[in-house]
Amino acid sequence: xxxxxxxxxxxxxxQKAGNSPLENEDQFSPVMENGAIVQSEVFRCALADxxxxxxxxxxxxxxxxxxxVEAKAISDLSSIVEKAxxxxxxxxxxxxxxxxxxxxxxxxxxxxxxxxxxxxxSENPHSxxxxxxxCAFSIGDTCLFQYRKxxxxxxxxxxxxxxxxxxxxxxxxxxxxxxxxxxxxxxGDWRSGDDFFLMTDALAEWAYKCVxxxxxxxxxxxxxxxRKSKTNSFSDWISNLRNQREIRNDDTTLIWIKIY
Amino acid sequence: xxxxxxxxxxxxxxxxxLVDHSTSMQDPVMGIPENPKKSEFVAxxxxxxxxxxxxxxxxxxxxxxxYQVGIIGYGFEVKSLWAGxxxxxxxxxxxxxxxNPLRIEERIIKDVDENxxxxxxxxxxxxxxxxxxKGQTPMCSALNMAVDVLKEWVAEHQESFPPTVINLTDGESxxxxxxxxxxxxxxxxxxxxxxxxxxxxxxxxxxSEQLFFPSKAAQMPDHFSKVMFSMSSxxxxxxxxxASELTGLEIDNGSRGFVYNADISGIVQALEIGTRPSNLx
Numbered sequence: 296x297x298x299x300x301x302x303x304x305x306x307x308x309x310q311k312a313g314n315s316p317l318e319n320e321d322q323f324s325p326v327m328e329n330g331a332i333v334q335s336e337v338f339r340c341a342l343a344d345x346x347x348x349x350x351x352x353x354x355x356x357x358x359x360x361x362x363x364v365e366a367k368a369i370s371d372l373s374s375i376v377e378k379a380x381x382x383x384x385x386x387x388x389x390x391x392x393x394x395x396x397x398x399x400x401x402x403x404x405x406x407x408x409x410x411x412x413x414x415x416x417s418e419n420p421h422s423x424x425x426x427x428x429x430c431a432f433s434i435g436d437t438c439l440f441q442y443r444k445x446x447x448x449x450x451x452x453x454x455x456x457x458x459x460x461x462x463x464x465x466x467x468x469x470x471x472x473x474x475x476x477x478x479x480x481x482x483g484d485w486r487s488g489d490d491f492f493l494m495t496d497a498l499a500e501w502a503y504k505c506v507x508x509x510x511x512x513x514x515x516x517x518x519x520x521x522r523k524s525k526t527n528s529f530s531d532w533i534s535n536l537r538n539q540r541e542i543r544n545d546d547t548t549l550i551w552i553k554i555y
Numbered sequence: 556x557x558x559x560x561x562x563x564x565x566x567x568x569x570x571x572x573l574v575d576h577s578t579s580m581q582d583p584v585m586g587i588p589e590n591p592k593k594s595e596f597v598a599x600x601x602x603x604x605x606x607x608x609x610x611x612x613x614x615x616x617x618x619x620x621x622y623q624v625g626i627i628g629y630g631f632e633v634k635s636l637w638a639g640x641x642x643x644x645x646x647x648x649x650x651x652x653x654x655n656p657l658r659i660e661e662r663i664i665k666d667v668d669e670n671x672x673x674x675x676x677x678x679x680x681x682x683x684x685x686x687x688x689k690g691q692t693p694m695c696s697a698l699n700m701a702v703d704v705l706k707e708w709v710a711e712h713q714e715s716f717p718p719t720v721i722n723l724t725d726g727e728s729x730x731x732x733x734x735x736x737x738x739x740x741x742x743x744x745x746x747x748x749x750x751x752x753x754x755x756x757x758x759x760x761x762x763s764e765q766l767f768f769p770s771k772a773a774q775m776p777d778h779f780s781k782v783m784f785s786m787s788s789x790x791x792x793x794x795x796x797x798a799s800e801l802t803g804l805e806i807d808n809g810s811r812g813f814v815y816n817a818d819i820s821g822i823v824q825a826l827e828i829g830t831r832p833s834n835l836x
Contacts (some may be wrong), residue, residue, distance in 0.1 A: 313564060393613075393616070394659075395606075395610045396615065398610045471668075
């Protein structure tokens with residue numbers, strides 16, 4: 296059995312205060328227990344943030360992340376989106392809609408998408424790897440941070456490209472929707488022990504501010520994701536950040552991938 | 556910072572329309588005979604705004620109660636215009652408004668598809684408000700009623716985005732000094748800021764110049780327009796941005812929420828700017 300690299304997984308998500316968990320429009324794939332370990336020669340994951348103002352955005356975000364992770368090849372984002380669009384269309388076609396929903400249906404659902412695939416560099420897929428490469432798509436304000444020990448190696452979208460406001464780039468669910476322009480993949484490399492953090496916009500905005508102030512972002516995040524006690528959990532932490540107005544009240548999701 | 560509260564079901568906001576029902580509202584917009592009567596155009600525009608608010612509050616198969624809405628008509632009488640299932644309410648929840656139109660008409664809408672081809676589709680057009688044009692212009696009484704309604708509302712919604720009041724008129728108050736009542740209205744606050752009072756003055760003259768969100772009283776041509784200028788609030792930043800986006804104009808800091816001699820598109824744009832919340836989730 297190939298043991299090219301190992302991924303250790305942690306994730307947490309909490310809905311916007313005032314909403315129910317079923318109204319959380321952040322979606323990710325795969326869904327695994329915290330601390331789960333995967334041995335593989337390829338590992339993919341994706342995080343999407345459905346746009347609240349659009350219709351059936353939760354379902355759209357879910358199809359996007361699932362189809363990204365299950366795609367034969369990730370290089371052709373438009374075919375991944377096309378497949379997800381057909382599934383979303385099937386989901387909603389028989390739902391009886393009242394006139395406000397019909398109005399929104401004319402525009403369809405919208406979502407961000409951040410997808411990353413980790414691979415190996417060696418031509419011998421059976422040897423244990425301590426370096427490799429990654430390839431990521433980033434549409435919108437869902438962000439990726441790669442840390443090597445406490446040093447930020449890479450962030451997507453980059454500090455100079457990211458704007459946190461109410462109009463990020465989004466992927467539409469209708470066949471007539473066009474993908475935002477210039478969405479070529481980003482590539483990078485990983486070394487054993489690197490940490491990758493994927494975050495939706497509210498937390499990502501906080502993380503970027505922390506980076507500017509030289510705050511140890513990985514240290515804080517790892518602590519919040521690995522606490523065993525039910526008190527002081529991820530949701531308590533997010534709730535405190537919201538109360539202190541350090542982050543916006545929004546669906547908030549964090550994925551931590553340690554690769555080695 | 557003011558005007559930053561997020562609009563949510565926990566902290567909804569409020570829109571209150573004051574609609575001039577005076578006899579002169581039966582004249583056509585801009586005095587051009589081919590144009591619709593001001594009363595008909597304004598009623599139609601308010602029905603469209605209510606539809607837009609409902610659509611913006613709709614999420615999948617439900618309408619989320621992000622807003623309470625009131626409509627006060629002032630002419631031969633001053634009263635809340637809610638009727639049918641909403642009768643006797645001063646402020647109605649957006650979900651109840653959705654459920655209680657007076658009737659639903661079907662209208663054909665023309666649009667352009669992604670290929671640039673013209674398309675037509677039938678759409679539902681709910682109606683809540685009918686045109687009225689009878690009587691004087693008791694604007695002070697209407698503003699006074701708005702003061703009472705909103706004092707009560709803010710007492711229960713201190714953390715909310717402040718109420719927006721849009722006064723649609725074609726003339727001067729004839730029951731007193733409207734400025735005094737406007738000041739009282741603008742002094743009502745939540746923790747996020749004061750009530751925003753916008754004035755949309757519908758034009759009666761094809762040759763009069765439309766003034767969109769002026770920033771200086773000196774820009775106003777006469778005493779009457781200066782009074783309406785001073786009655787109107789400074790536009791909060793979010794509305795200024797929306798106004799710039801929609802009109803393509805540069806809207807100065809300190810611009811007042813006032814459109815003088817509004818033509819047909821001016822009325823529609825002013826209503827959209829006043830009711831397109833920038834703080835929705």
